[in-house]
Amino acid sequence: MIFYDITEQDKELIKIALETLEKNFDDGVYNHTVGAAVRCKNGKVYSGVNCDGIHGSCAEYIAIGMSISASEREFDTIVSVHDKAPNCLVAPCGNCRQMLVEYCPDIKVILNNDDNEIIKVDIKDLIPFAWKPIIV
Numbered sequence: 001m002i003f004y005d006i007t008e009q010d011k012e013l014i015k016i017a018l019e020t021l022e023k024n025f026d027d028g029v030y031n032h033t034v035g036a037a038v039r040c041k042n043g044k045v046y047s048g049v050n051c052d053g054i055h056g057s058c059a060e061y062i063a064i065g066m067s068i069s070a071s072e073r074e075f076d077t078i079v080s081v082h083d084k085a086p087n088c089l090v091a092p093c094g095n096c097r098q099m100l101v102e103y104c105p106d107i108k109v110i111l112n113n114d115d116n117e118i119i120k121v122d123i124k125d126l127i128p129f130a131w132k133p134i135i136v
């Protein structure tokens with residue numbers, strides 16, 4: 001597993017995700033409690049919060065969906081945040097890991113390790129032996 005350095009750009013990405021969460025936080029009706037920000041390879045950043053509901057969507061889906069809707073296809077790094085989590089970072093859930101490896105197989109993810117140190121790793125290391133579509 002490769003551990004990438006946390007850069008100033010990464011700290012900025014965390015800040016953008018937290019600002020997006022702060023602006024849209026809701027722990028009542030809509031339960032917007034997680035933010036995410038993705039930096040594309042061209043440097044553009046897209047962010048979003050989770051959308052709760054019976055078939056709700058994680059913030060990672062919203063951020064990636066925003067970027068794809070803006071015609072982005074090349075992704076560099078993603079981060080997810082919760083204001084009360086250690087380092088304000090949350091790990092992508094299993095469903096998001098699967099989505100990320102399918103849409104962005106080269107993306108890097110910023111998250112905490114088990115000792116709550118901030119790390120940046122390849123998505124492939126977060127979902128080994130991932131499901132792949134069968135192409136016939």
Ligand SMILES: [Zn+2]
Nearest residue numbers: 058092093096
């Ligand atoms: Zn998720």
